[in-house]
Amino acid sequence: MKRFLATKGCLLLCFFAAARQKTDPWLEELLRKQASPLLLHVLNKPDNFQYQLIYTQIDRDKHNRPQFKHYFLNVDRNRYFNPASMVKMPVAFAALEKLNELKKKGVNKYTAMLTDSSYERQTRVLTDTSAANGLPSIAQYIRKIFLVSDNDAYNRLYEFIGQQTLNEKLWQKGYTDSRITRRFVTMNEEQNRHTNAIRFIQDGRLIYEQPAAYNPTPFDFSKKILTGKGHWNRNDSLINEPMDFTTHNNIPLEDLQQIAQSVLFPESVKPQQRFRLTEDDYRFLYRYMSELPRESKHPKYDTTEFFESYTKFFFFKADRGRIPPSIRAFNKTGWSYGFLTDVTYIVDFEHKVEFMLSGVIYVNSDGILNDNKYEYEQVGYPIFKETGQLIYQYELTRPRKHQPNLRKFQLNYQD
Incomplete structure (x- = not known):
C-alpha cells in the first residue's frame, strides 16, 4: 500500500510539473527534423540550457485582420x-x-x-x-x-x-x-x-x-x-x-511576448491589456524597434561596435551579417548572467511573410555567474540564428488563405 501511495504521489508531482510547462510536440519535431548537431545537443538538454521558445503564426482574414496561433516549447x-x-x-x-x-x-x-x-x-x-x-x-x-x-x-x-x-x-x-x-x-x-x-x-x-x-x-x-x-x-x-x-x-517569456504583441497589434488583445498610446507613438515605436544602428543619425553610432544585427538575435547576430533589405525585425533583446532573450516580430515584405518568435536560452556551462565566461558566441547566438532560419524557411512554404497587407510596417528610416 505504501508503495502504491508513493507511486501515486510521484505521478501527481509529474502531472503538476508537466501542467506548468507548455510544449507542442509539433514545434519540437519541426526543429529536430533539420537541426544541426549543435541544436540537437541543446534540444536534448532542456535542464542545462533552460531554453523556452514561443512561435506565433499570424494569419490574416480577407479584411487583413490578424489572427494568432501560439506554439510552445519548454515554456514555463x-x-x-x-x-x-x-x-x-x-x-x-x-x-x-x-x-x-x-x-x-x-x-x-x-x-x-x-x-x-x-x-x-x-x-x-x-x-x-x-x-x-x-x-x-x-x-x-x-x-x-x-x-x-x-x-x-x-x-x-x-x-x-x-x-x-x-x-x-x-x-x-x-x-x-x-x-x-x-x-x-x-x-x-x-x-x-x-x-x-x-x-x-x-x-x-x-x-x-x-x-x-x-x-x-x-x-x-x-x-x-x-x-x-x-x-x-x-x-x-x-x-x-x-x-x-x-x-x-x-x-515571464509569455508576458514579454504579449506585451510586444499588444503594441505591434493592439487590436489583437483586450482593451485593458493595451498601452494608452497615440498613433504617432505607435509609428515612433515601430520605427525604432526595427531601425538599425547604421540608419540612425541622432544618436550616431560606431558601427564597428554597434553593427547591423547588434540587437537582432534571431537568424542574424551570430555572424554579424547584413540584414536583407526586404526583412525587418521589430524586437527587443536582453543578455546578462548567461541568459539570452529575444522577442521579435519578423516581416519579409518581398515574400509577404510575417511571424513572431520569442525565446530564451541559458549558456553558462561552468555554473559560475558574474565571471563573464558565457557561451554567447559559441552556443547562444548560433542557436538563435538557426532556430530563426528554420522557422523562416517553414513560413516561406506555409499556405495562407489571404496574403497579408504589410504596409503598416513599411517605414521611412531616412528622416
Whole structure:
C-alpha cells in the first residue's frame, strides 16, 4: 500500500510539473527534423540550457485582420530567467503611456526632460550630446533603448514612471507575475524604491515639474530564486553558492511576448491589456524597434561596435551579417548572467511573410555567474540564428488563405 501511495504521489508531482510547462510536440519535431548537431545537443538538454521558445503564426482574414496561433516549447512561467534588458521594452511603452496621461500642455515625448538627484546614489542628467538639440527627452531615451539597448536610457525612464506606477500598470494589464524592481546601476532595494524629481523644459522655461517619488508597496519575495553553483560578488570574491535573484527583475517569456504583441497589434488583445498610446507613438515605436544602428543619425553610432544585427538575435547576430533589405525585425533583446532573450516580430515584405518568435536560452556551462565566461558566441547566438532560419524557411512554404497587407510596417528610416 505504501508503495502504491508513493507511486501515486510521484505521478501527481509529474502531472503538476508537466501542467506548468507548455510544449507542442509539433514545434519540437519541426526543429529536430533539420537541426544541426549543435541544436540537437541543446534540444536534448532542456535542464542545462533552460531554453523556452514561443512561435506565433499570424494569419490574416480577407479584411487583413490578424489572427494568432501560439506554439510552445519548454515554456514555463515559473522557471526564472534573468530578463536583463528585456525590461526596457515595457518601460518604454509605459513611459509613453504615462506621458499621455499627464495631459500637460506642451509636454510630449520630444520635450526636454531634466532629471534631478533627490536621494542617495541618484544622479542628475541635464544634457544629452547624442540628441540633435543636445537635450535629453523621452523620445531620445526610447531611441537608444531599442537601437543599442542603452542602460542609462532605461534608468531615466524608470525614474520618470516611478517604481510603483510602473508595476501597477503592468499588473493592471494582467501581467501579475511580472515585476520591475531595479535600475541598471548599483543600488540596494530601498534606493531603487526612490525615484528622482524631473523637470520638463521648453525654450528654457519650466512647463512641468514632477516631484521625487517613493514606492511603499511591498513585493512578494517569498519564493527564493537561486541560480548556478557559484558567483563573483561586488568585491570580486568567488562565492561558492548560487546567486540570489529573489529581488531582481522578473518577467515571464509569455508576458514579454504579449506585451510586444499588444503594441505591434493592439487590436489583437483586450482593451485593458493595451498601452494608452497615440498613433504617432505607435509609428515612433515601430520605427525604432526595427531601425538599425547604421540608419540612425541622432544618436550616431560606431558601427564597428554597434553593427547591423547588434540587437537582432534571431537568424542574424551570430555572424554579424547584413540584414536583407526586404526583412525587418521589430524586437527587443536582453543578455546578462548567461541568459539570452529575444522577442521579435519578423516581416519579409518581398515574400509577404510575417511571424513572431520569442525565446530564451541559458549558456553558462561552468555554473559560475558574474565571471563573464558565457557561451554567447559559441552556443547562444548560433542557436538563435538557426532556430530563426528554420522557422523562416517553414513560413516561406506555409499556405495562407489571404496574403497579408504589410504596409503598416513599411517605414521611412531616412528622416
